[in-house]
Amino acid sequence: MTDKPTAASALSPSDVLAPHASKESSTPIWLVSDAAPATRLEALDASARRWIEQARFTSAAKKQVIYPARGGALGGVLLGQGNGQAGDPSGPSELLLGQLAASLPTGLYHLASETPHAALAAVAWGLGAYRFRRYKSGPGDFSIPRLKIPAGLDDQAILDQVGAVWKGRDLINTPASDLGPAEIEAAAARLAASHGASIETTVGDDLLAKGFRLIHAVGRASNRAPRLIDLRWQKRGTPSSWPSLTLVGKGITFDTGGLDIKPASAMLLMKKDMGGAAAALTLAEMIMCAGLNVRLRALIAAAENSISGDAFRPGDVLTSRAGKTVEIGNTDAEGRLVLADALSLGDEESPDTMLTFATLTGAARVALGPDLPAFFCDDDAFAQALVTEAAAVGDPVWRMPFWPGYERHLDSEVADMNNVYDAPFAGAITAALFLKRFVKNARRFAHFDLYGWRPAPRPLGPKGGDPQTARAIFSLLAKELVA
Numbered sequence: 001m002t003d004k005p006t007a008a009s010a011l012s013p014s015d016v017l018a019p020h021a022s023k024e025s026s027t028p029i030w031l032v033s034d035a036a037p038a039t040r041l042e043a044l045d046a047s048a049r050r051w052i053e054q055a056r057f058t059s060a061a062k063k064q065v066i067y068p069a070r071g072g073a074l075g076g077v078l079l080g081q082g083n084g085q086a087g088d089p090s091g092p093s094e095l096l097l098g099q100l101a102a103s104l105p106t107g108l109y110h111l112a113s114e115t116p117h118a119a120l121a122a123v124a125w126g127l128g129a130y131r132f133r134r135y136k137s138g139p140g141d142f143s144i145p146r147l148k149i150p151a152g153l154d155d156q157a158i159l160d161q162v163g164a165v166w167k168g169r170d171l172i173n174t175p176a177s178d179l180g181p182a183e184i185e186a187a188a189a190r191l192a193a194s195h196g197a198s199i200e201t202t203v204g205d206d207l208l209a210k211g212f213r214l215i216h217a218v219g220r221a222s223n224r225a226p227r228l229i230d231l232r233w234q235k236r237g238t239p240s241s242w243p244s245l246t247l248v249g250k251g252i253t254f255d256t257g258g259l260d261i262k263p264a265s266a267m268l269l270m271k272k273d274m275g276g277a278a279a280a281l282t283l284a285e286m287i288m289c290a291g292l293n294v295r296l297r298a299l300i301a302a303a304e305n306s307i308s309g310d311a312f313r314p315g316d317v318l319t320s321r322a323g324k325t326v327e328i329g330n331t332d333a334e335g336r337l338v339l340a341d342a343l344s345l346g347d348e349e350s351p352d353t354m355l356t357f358a359t360l361t362g363a364a365r366v367a368l369g370p371d372l373p374a375f376f377c378d379d380d381a382f383a384q385a386l387v388t389e390a391a392a393v394g395d396p397v398w399r400m401p402f403w404p405g406y407e408r409h410l411d412s413e414v415a416d417m418n419n420v421y422d423a424p425f426a427g428a429i430t431a432a433l434f435l436k437r438f439v440k441n442a443r444r445f446a447h448f449d450l451y452g453w454r455p456a457p458r459p460l461g462p463k464g465g466d467p468q469t470a471r472a473i474f475s476l477l478a479k480e481l482v483a
Contacts, residue, residue: 013162015144016101016129017122018108020151027074028112029100029147032059033081033093043112048075061086062096062459064103076112077104087120088459089371091394094121097147098128098459104145111150118150119158120393123471126162127460132173160289161474165467168282172452172465176254176271180224181302184251184277188229188300191281195288197233197296211321212345214337219303221258221311226303228342233288233296243481244295245287246351246442248342249280250335250358251302258305258331259313272465273335275452276358277302282467283357286474292481299346301338305331317415321345322438327415329422335360336419336434343438350441353382357448357469363427364449367400373450373468374400376432382444389479390472394460397448397469402436403429410434 018024032038037059038052048067057065061082069075079100081093088096094117100109101124111121125147149155171179171187185201192199204225207216212228219226229251234242252273256262262270277300284298312318316328318337321344326337335358346354364374375397377383383399390397409421409430417437421430432447439445450468457463 010133011129011131011144013126013159013166016146017126017159017162018146018148019155020149020153022108022148024108026108026110026148028076029097029109030076030078031081031094031111031113031115032078033084034059035084038078052078061093062099064100066104074105074107077109087394089394090391090396092117092120092392094118095124095394096459097121098124098461101125101128101145101147102457102462104143106143106145108146108148110148119153122147122149122153122158123161124394124460126158127165130166130169130461132170132462132464134170134174157290161286161471164282164285164289165471167285168278168467168470169461169465171278171281172272172275172467174271176304179271179274180253180304181219181227181251182224184253184274184300184302185227185229188231188281188298191285192231192233195233197231197288199232200230201227202230203227212341214318214320214326214341215301215303217312217316217318218252218305218334218338221308222304222306224253224304228345229300229302230345231284231298233284234294235291238293238295242293242295243352244297244349245477246297246299246346246349246354247280247284248339248346248354248356249277249298249300250274250339250356250360251277251300252335252338253302253304255305255332255334256307258307258334259311260331261307262332269453272452273359274302275450275465275467276335276356276360276448278452278465279357279448279450279467279470282470283473286470287477290474290478292477294477294481297346297349297351299342301342303334303338305334320438324417324437325415327412327418329418329420333420333431336431339435340438343435347439347441350443352442353444354439354442355446355448355473356435357450359452360449361428361431363431365451367428368398370451370453370455372396372398373448374398374428375446375448375469376400376402376436377444377446378402379444379446382446386472386476389476390469393471393475395469395472397472400428400432402432406430407433
């Protein structure tokens with residue numbers, strides 16, 4: 001562990017989101033759109049209208065202006081919504097409220113415009129206000145604007161969702177010097193303790209005794225032992241008839257590529273290679289906070305893909321927990337190996353739904369870019385519902401196929417399968433097909449190949465880690481599994 005400064009200004013969601021019942025005076029935020037421009041706002045007096053006109057403010061998406069009240073005090077804020085569906089990267093324009101949380105002066109604000117998407121607006125504010133300050137010494141010099149949570153909403157539910165995302169971002173943003181497999185386990189243990197969940201961890205050589213040989217092989221070269229983290233939660237008195245949901249996350253805390261070492265430029269963001277684990281834990285926290293009617297299990301395969309004399313090698317043949325042998329065509333395709341063992345364990349209980357989360361392939365990024373995670377699903381109805389819900393909450397996904405014609409790309413002359421295809425085609429699909437071979441009993445399976453990182457500041461957050469897909473899946477599950 002490295003010595004690190006203590007941030008003097010660590011924030012929590014309650015620092016940026018205030019209860020609606022707060023008696024403190026607040027500044028109005030008006031949402032204007034192409035259909036309802038600023039000229040129709042009756043609340044604006046002549047002075048404010050002249051100010052806005054001189055500022056050449058328009059209702060175009062992301063445009064904003066602060067106008068003064070008489071006497072020079074802060075009068076209010078206008079935020080442009082464009083056509084009303086200009087959320088970033090998708091969804092209602094209320095999601096753009098996050099940019100105000102990162103740009104307005106210190107003070108308390110309230111949403112003055114009526115909107116059917118008030119909850120999304122509040123969540124967006126919370127996400128836009130996030131800052132990772134763990135390694136910043138001193139108090140810093142930045143404003144902390146706050147928003148009153150709109151009336152009629154569940155204040156705690158908003159704070160819970162924002163807080164879960166913040167924790168997921170913190171995990172991804174923390175460098176590997178301070179986040180190894182043991183630290184992921186500690187984060188999962190804190191989560192379990194706060195919600196009365198159980199947790200069991202298999203560490204180091206004990207992985208071999210329990211058949212997790214792929215996880216062990218990937219992590220054995222590091223001086224930080226690999227592990228399989230198994231968290232379980234359900235509400236007291238939960239009947240066995242309630243659906244079971246198993247989340248599986250890739251927790252590679254740093255990926256050198258192993259003996260097939262990455263170039264230096266490709267290692268710069270490899271602290272985020274545990275983004276799948278962060279997404280799974282973020283979703284698990286949302287589910288537990290909301291008390292959804294589900295039997296939840298979260299499996300995190302945590303390891304560091306390092307280089308030493310004990311590193312696994314190209315050409316090695318490893319035996320998975322499922323009993324299938326895998327020839328190692330490339331040690332930099334380690335994520336699918338650790339997931340395979342975790343999937344096998346989860347599949348043994350025949351869950352109703354099993355979901356995997358992983359920063360798995362560059363091929364998915366080439367196809368869809370950083371904002372749009374690829375996902376693969378064997379349930380058409382669930383897939384379509386998720387695409388719709390994900391776009392609506394600004395956490396989009398794009399479905400790709402489990403294309404059976406590419407199964408041949410995983411053939412091996414010496415083992416049951418190879419972990420890679422040796423041609424530069426369909427990398428995301430062949431990786432998904434590899435994982436699917438370890439899912440035989442789950443009634444529904446979906447795999448999410450995400451980037452886990454925001455390359456530049458946007459309304460829903462600053463540059464840095466992001467547990468993509470967690471909000472989208474939670475939003476859908478909250479409708480299916482009403483608490």
